[in-house]
Amino acid sequence: MWECARYLGFASLIPSLLLSVSAAAEPWPQRAVRVIIPGGAASAPDMAARILTERLTGRWKQPIVIENRPGADGLIGVAAFAATQDNHVLMFSPAAAVSVYPVVRERVPYDPIRDLIPIVSATDSFGSVSAPASSNIASLAHLVSQARAQPGKLNAYAVPGAFPYLLAGFLRSERLDMVRVSYREQNLAVQDLGEGRLDLMLGTLASILPVIQAGKVNVLAVTNGKRSPTLSQVQTVIEAGYPELEFEGFQGFFGSRGMSNELRDQIAADVAVVTRDPEVVGRLTAIGQVARATTPAEFSSMIERQRAKMEEIVERTGRF
Numbered sequence: 409m410w411e412c413a414r415y416l417g418f419a420s421l422i423p424s425l426l427l428s429v430s431a432a433a434e435p436w437p438q439r440a441v442r443v444i445i446p447g448g449a450a451s452a453p454d455m456a457a458r459i460l461t462e463r464l465t466g467r468w469k470q471p472i473v474i475e476n477r478p479g480a481d482g483l484i485g486v487a488a489f490a491a492t493q494d495n496h497v498l499m500f501s502p503a504a505a506v507s508v509y510p511v512v513r514e515r516v517p518y519d520p521i522r523d524l525i526p527i528v529s530a531t532d533s534f535g536s537v538s539a540p541a542s543s544n545i546a547s548l549a550h551l552v553s554q555a556r557a558q559p560g561k562l563n564a565y566a567v568p569g570a571f572p573y574l575l576a577g578f579l580r581s582e583r584l585d586m587v588r589v590s591y592r593e594q595n596l597a598v599q600d601l602g603e604g605r606l607d608l609m610l611g612t613l614a615s616i617l618p619v620i621q622a623g624k625v626n627v628l629a630v631t632n633g634k635r636s637p638t639l640s641q642v643q644t645v646i647e648a649g650y651p652e653l654e655f656e657g658f659q660g661f662f663g664s665r666g667m668s669n670e671l672r673d674q675i676a677a678d679v680a681v682v683t684r685d686p687e688v689v690g691r692l693t694a695i696g697q698v699a700r701a702t703t704p705a706e707f708s709s710m711i712e713r714q715r716a717k718m719e720e721i722v723e724r725t726g727r728f
Contacts, residue, residue: 436671440471440629442497446485446505450477451594452614452697455660456531457500459648459691463682481568482515483509490523491713492664495671499524502533504569506662507714511722512573525667526707528676529660530683532698534613534638535571535631537645537653541624548628548648551608552582560583565597567611570655570718574631575610576725577652601625612657613638613696631655638696656714658700660707672704 415456437488443461445454454476461472477485489499499505510520518524543656547555555562564586566575572588579586586608591597598616600606602624609616614635619625629645631653632634645653661679662674680701682688689699702710 411522411668420441425442432493433584435673437468437470437496439496440473440500441468442473442475444475444489444492444497444499445478446477446482446489446499446501449476451478452612452695453500453502453531456533456615456659456692456697459688459695460500460679460682463493463685463688464678467678467681481509486524487517489662489664490518490697493666494664497664498527498675499721500530500659501662502657502659503529503711503714507711508570509717511715512570512727514727515685523665525665525672526711527657527661527667527672528530528679529700529702529707529710530634530679531659531692532700533657533659534636534696535574535657536611536613536616537628537631538601538609538611538616538620538625539607539628540601540604541626542609545628546626547643548645548650548653551628552584555582555584556584560587561637562607563587563589564608564610565589565591565593565601566609567597567615568679571610572728573686573718573721573725574653574655577721578650580725581652582650609654617696628654632657636696637693637698639717648715655717656710658710658714660702669704676701676704676707 411708435726437550442620443457445457447453458474461474463474477488486505506520506524509516537548545551564575566572594615597606597609598619601609602619613630616625620627627642629643631645633644633654633656635642635644645651683699683701692699
């Protein structure tokens with residue numbers, strides 16, 4: 409009797425088990441994929457995402473729609489993504505959404521652990537410390553000497569995220585008196601830097617490449633641990649002797665809450681194939697980035713290390 413009941417009980421589970429197997433085996437994607445960028449058009453993540461998704465469209469056999477959601481330093485876009493909970497909606501973003509903003513802000517409009525699932529870091533992005541070419545400042549040491557000679561006369565801007573804290577730590581450690589200014593839009597800061605109205609800018613290399621190529625801006629150093637292939641002659645901040653400005657930049661794809669490990673692995677593997685394409689590598693290098701795909705576990709570890717680094721920086725500078 410007991411054996412019969414056990415059999416009947418198991419038999420009643422067969423339809424749901426078959427349904428689960430069928431769902432697990434269902435290929436992804438089944439429809440168009442949306443990729444939310446928490447930034448505007450021509451921003452560093454936007455440019456990288458468009459290069460990558462051109463190739464991913466061919467692999468996934470479905471359209472990929474880029475959706476720019478700028479505003480509030482990217483938080484509007486991240487919050488919009490977190491609210492979707494749809495595995496056909498991905499986010500391509502700097503890791504700062506998880507590793508920086510939850511540290512420097514008292515509250516963010518999403519749960520960085522629960523709502524943002526790291527899938528794959530796709531590119532290394534480079535931070536830059538730059539001055540207008542018209543100033544004839546060609547190194548960080550030269551900048552420091554000029555700022556010391558003119559206390560309170562030079563101004564500086566840092567793109568939101570980790571950069572304002574790097575700038576604050578740098579000014580404090582070097583005992584420099586520079587006026588920190590803010591901008592409503594980053595492109596306005598880039599224009600002022602090129603025209604000599606802004607004396608120092610910390611931001612992404614990708615965002616200022618056009619004015620560098622036009623000969624209007626000098627990159628004094630990059631904040632990453634390695635030199636940028638795009639500007640291999642430019643020192644890192646560590647090589648220049650200012651380790652307080654060191655910060656690694658990277659960006660990649662995130663999934664929403666509940667994404668399966670199997671799907672994460674599939675997307676990560678597809679992105680890895682794309683980032684090995686020589687044409688993709690070349691196009692990313694041309695915009696100041698480096699193709700580098702990771703596993704989901706490696707991406708998560710990178711984020712954890714960056715978060716710990718950000719916590720150390722904020723402990724020194726305080727939150728502002």
